[in-house]
Amino acid sequence: MVLSFTDRGIYCAQGDFYIDPWRPVARALITHGHADHARPGMGSYLCTHAAAPVIRHRLGDINLESVEFGEVREISSARVSFYPAGHVPGSAQIRVEVGGEVWVASGDYKVVDDGLSEPFEPVKCHAFITECTFGLPVFNWTPEEQLRRDLNDWWSKNAALGRPSIIGAYSLGKAQRLLTAVNFSTGPILTHGAVENTNEVFRAQGYALPDTIRVTPELKGRDFPTALIIAPPSALGSAWARRFPGASTAFASGWMAMRGVRRRRAVDRGFVMSDHADWAGLNTAIAETEAERIFVTHGYTSVFRNWLEEQGYDAAIVETEFDGETLESKNPSEEPA
Numbered sequence: 001m002v003l004s005f006t007d008r009g010i011y012c013a014q015g016d017f018y019i020d021p022w023r024p025v026a027r028a029l030i031t032h033g034h035a036d037h038a039r040p041g042m043g044s045y046l047c048t049h050a051a052a053p054v055i056r057h058r059l060g061d062i063n064l065e066s067v068e069f070g071e072v073r074e075i076s077s078a079r080v081s082f083y084p085a086g087h088v089p090g091s092a093q094i095r096v097e098v099g100g101e102v103w104v105a106s107g108d109y110k111v112v113d114d115g116l117s118e119p120f121e122p123v124k125c126h127a128f129i130t131e132c133t134f135g136l137p138v139f140n141w142t143p144e145e146q147l148r149r150d151l152n153d154w155w156s157k158n159a160a161l162g163r164p165s166i167i168g169a170y171s172l173g174k175a176q177r178l179l180t181a182v183n184f185s186t187g188p189i190l191t192h193g194a195v196e197n198t199n200e201v202f203r204a205q206g207y208a209l210p211d212t213i214r215v216t217p218e219l220k221g222r223d224f225p226t227a228l229i230i231a232p233p234s235a236l237g238s239a240w241a242r243r244f245p246g247a248s249t250a251f252a253s254g255w256m257a258m259r260g261v262r263r264r265r266a267v268d269r270g271f272v273m274s275d276h277a278d279w280a281g282l283n284t285a286i287a288e289t290e291a292e293r294i295f296v297t298h299g300y301t302s303v304f305r306n307w308l309e310e311q312g313y314d315a316a317i318v319e320t321e322f323d324g325e326t327l328e329s330k331n332p333s334e335e336p337a
Contacts, residue, residue, distance in 0.1 A: 002078075002096050002103040002127070005295075005318050010105055010129065014098045015078030017046075019105045022321040029080065031107025032091035033058055034172060036323040046073070048082050050118065051090030053201050054172060069118065085109035086120030087275050088173030089207060095123050103127040104289065108324070110274065111281040112144060116180050116207065117173070122288035129295045132282060133324030135304030139257050139278045147273055148181045154250065154269055159187050159226035164247040168233035168267070170325075171195045173275045174252060175230050176202055176209060184210040187226030191215065192240070195230050221245065237266060254278070254325055276325055286313070298322040 004011050009021030009028075017027040024041035031037050031047075033054035038045075044063040047055055052066040067073055069092065073080045077099075082092035087108040094105045102125040109131070113119040142150070151167075158165045169175045171194040179189065179199070189212045191199060196214040203209055213219075215229070221244035235241055236249055249267040254274030261270070277285060282304070286294060296305050297318040308315035 002098045002101050003105065003129070005320075010318075010320075012075075012078050012096055012098070015075035015080065015096070017075055017078075017080075019094055019096075020107060020322070027075075029094055030055060031085065031094060031105070032088055034088070034108070036321065037107060046080075048090050048092050050205065051092065053205055054090065054198065057197070057201050069121075083123050084118035084121045086111060086113070086117050089117050089176070089202060089205075091117065091173075093121075093123055095125065101126050103129070104291075105129045106131065106285070108133070108276055108322075109285065110277045111285050112141065114144065114177050114180075114275075116177050117275075120285070122285065125289050125291050127293040127295065128286060128289045128291040129297065129318065130282065130286060131276065131322070131324060132296045132299035132301060132304040133276045134254050134257075134274065134278050135282060135296070135300035135307075137279045139254060139274075140280060141254070141257075141274060141278045142272045147271065151178070151181055151271060152183045152186065154248070155182060155228050156186050158248045162225040162246075164221065164224060164227050164229060164244040165250065166229040166231060166236065166241055166244060166247045167250040167252055167271075168236045168265075169195075169230055169252045169273075170275075171232050172198050174273065175199075176207070177273075177275070178230055178252065179209050179212070182210075182228060187228060188213055188224055190219075190224060190227050190229040192229075192231035192235055194232050215240075215243075219243075221247075233265075274325055298324045 008023040009018040018025045019029045020037040026043040028042040029046045038055050049066045079097040081095045085091040085093045104123045104125040111120045155165045175195040191212045250269040251267045252271045252273040255261045256270035256272045294313045294315045295318045297320045301317045305315045
């Protein structure tokens with residue numbers, strides 16, 4: 001096997017490295033900067049150039065190298081390269097080749113081009129390790145153009161009534177995707193500190209984001225009756241959010257595709273928006289790899305594995321400590337998206 005599955009992470013013995021390990025190891029290859037994939041305590045890190053600034057922002061002074069998408073790095077007898085995963089800016093699938101056999105660890109991914117992240121690029125391989133966070137047929141994402149229309153219609157209607165609009169979105173990836181989707185002429189855009197910290201990293205990299213206003217303790221919410229406020233989901237319903245009286249609330253998540261979730265979140269509006277692949281996206285990505293062996297991880301693993309076997313794949317479940325997209329987060333600066 002080119003890659004094996006250990007209690008520390010996905011391991012390549014021929015290169016003596018791990019992919020997205022969840023316990024300290026000497027050498028870690030990282031698919032992207034979310035906290036469940038890029039963790040502290042590794043001896044060295046390797047990622048894409050585009051992912052490096054966010055990883056440094058989150059993990060501090062670490063031993064980090066980076067490569068271009070598609071650049072081949074020889075690590076002992078393994079040939080390693082990174083290809084766009086479309087999940088968040090800089091996110092990658094990691095291709096590992098040993099003796100002519102190719103395995104790909106996808107990390108998290110989505111196949112829809114969101115206009116911000118580097119678009120997903122299928123990588124042909126013999127074995128493919130895929131997430132299945134949303135591995136049920138009920139998960140079908142709103143088309144991108146319709147999603148943009150719905151978001152802007154919600155905000156503009158609230159603004160016309162003098163109601164602020166607060167939307168919960170994860171601080172890395174989804175919040176910036178919202179910024180590229182909304183019509184910023186409707187009103188000012190305010191951001192929670194966790195969101196704005198990531199915005200600053202992306203702006204320094206050259207990603208085009210509209211101007212935003214950081215919400216500070218001194219800011220008076222009543223002075224922004226037409227604003228769109230982007231905050232981590234954990235801030236919804238909190239004292240932080242209550243500084244905007246009369247606000248309409250929304251949550252952007254793939255979980256909004258399930259009945260009852262919006263009600264449990266106690267928000268006015270739910271937008272079906274995820275940085276992971278939906279049912280169709282998962283199946284499309286797997287087919288395009290032309291892989292014979294599929295390993296499924298974090299999500300509806302049993303259901304999705306059974307489905308793949310019915311389609312003729314050699315499929316297996318892999319236990320990992322990745323989270324996928326969750327409805328709750330303990331730390332708003334560390335949310336997976």
